[in-house]
Every structure is written in structure tokens, then in C-alpha cells.
Amino acid sequence: MNRWPVKTGGYHVAARKACLGVLEGLQEARYARAAFVNAAIEADILVERDREG
Structure with missing residues (x-):
């Protein structure tokens, strides 16, 4: 968080x-996940993973 x-x-x-x-309990987790992905992209730390492996 910090x-x-x-x-x-x-x-x-x-x-x-x-x-x-x-x-x-005010928001669905899918919205938080999407927001976190955007924040990771913004910080240039998002790592894509292979969904097949």
C-alpha cells in the first residue's frame, strides 16, 4: 500500500x-484489479504472463 x-x-x-x-465492501474486485493493472503500466512494472503455462 505504501x-x-x-x-x-x-x-x-x-x-x-x-x-x-x-x-x-463498496466495490467489486474486478474494478480494483483493472485499476491496479493501470497503475502497474503507469509505473512500468507490469509483467505479462503466458496464460498457457
Whole structure:
């Protein structure tokens, strides 16, 4: 939650809010996952995995 490779960014803030929303039962996990993927792309740390392996 508090350790991220970039100082801040719009997607990072949105992902944190989305994750908290899920924990509070206010939001579905799929929205938090999408927000987290966007934040990872923004921070250039997203690693794609092979779905077949």
C-alpha cells in the first residue's frame, strides 16, 4: 500500500482507492484489479504472463 516504485500518479491513487473500496465492501474486485493493472503500466512494472503455462 505504501511502497510503490514511483512517487505518485493518477492511476496509482485510483488503484489505492479501488482496493480500499473492495476491502470495505463498496466495490467489486474486478474494478480494483483493472485499476491496479493501470497503475502497474503507469509505473512500468507490469509483467505479462503466458496464460498457457
